[in-house]
Amino acid sequence: EVQLVESGGGLVQPGRSLxxxxxxxxxxxxxxxxxxxxxxxxxxxxxxxxxxxxSGTIAYADSVRGRFTISRDNAxxxxxxxxxxxxAEDTALYYCAKVLKTSFWYYAMDVWGQGTTxxxxx
Amino acid sequence: QSVLTQPPSVSxxxxxxxxxxxTGSSSNIGAGYDVHWYxxxxxxxxxxxxxxxxxxxxxxxxxxSGSKSGTSASLAITGLQAEDEADYYCQSYDSSLSGPxxxxxxxxxxxx
Numbered sequence: 298e299v300q301l302v303e304s305g306g307g308l309v310q311p312g313r314s315l316x317x318x319x320x321x322x323x324x325x326x327x328x329x330x331x332x333x334x335x336x337x338x339x340x341x342x343x344x345x346x347x348x349x350x351x352s353g354t355i356a357y358a359d360s361v362r363g364r365f366t367i368s369r370d371n372a373x374x375x376x377x378x379x380x381x382x383x384x385a386e387d388t389a390l391y392y393c394a395k396v397l398k399t400s401f402w403y404y405a406m407d408v409w410g411q412g413t414t415x416x417x418x419x
Numbered sequence: 420q421s422v423l424t425q426p427p428s429v430s431x432x433x434x435x436x437x438x439x440x441x442t443g444s445s446s447n448i449g450a451g452y453d454v455h456w457y458x459x460x461x462x463x464x465x466x467x468x469x470x471x472x473x474x475x476x477x478x479x480x481x482x483x484s485g486s487k488s489g490t491s492a493s494l495a496i497t498g499l500q501a502e503d504e505a506d507y508y509c510q511s512y513d514s515s516l517s518g519p520x521x522x523x524x525x526x527x528x529x530x531x
Binding site: 332334341342343344346347356357358359360362392394397403404405406407409410411412 | 421453455457459464465466467470471476506508510512516517518519520521522523524525
């Protein structure tokens, strides 16, 4: 079964850091680009960051650039999001997602995890 | 404020047809980038409904269809069912943004 499982969320104070992980299974992880998408409470989807299968292409939303770092470990079938200098507006459910096609670093996302919740509050 | 504009809400009776629009610009949909659509049921992760403007992944009923023209795209749902009540999002790529991933603001579909 193709599956993505996020972990690492929690309650954190403003200015602190958190590292999210996404464990992939059921597909050849290093064939596909991966992305992080978040959803603030009661709001819509927001693309956060993505990287190609070989980490050769990496991009961030303006709202997180310079504070968040995306990475992957293909040997461990895992995706990560290091989040520094967290702000209240980063409070959201964070999803990792797999890109549908192997030839694109950004495209439709056909597999999503259930998400991990990040709450930034003092 | 997303660069892809969707109506906040649409509604229809069971059996009817509804459409959801996604309006962009010359730097995203109008530039030829593909549009994808997702369904998000309450409390669930998004589900891919349409990719590449008009293609359905396996398992998605043919009641769902997508189209694209100019700087806009549309999702059509025919034979509306109660289980279709959900939030729907369009997604594309924007070449004018340094962070190019974009989603529409989402549309809440209510089945009357």
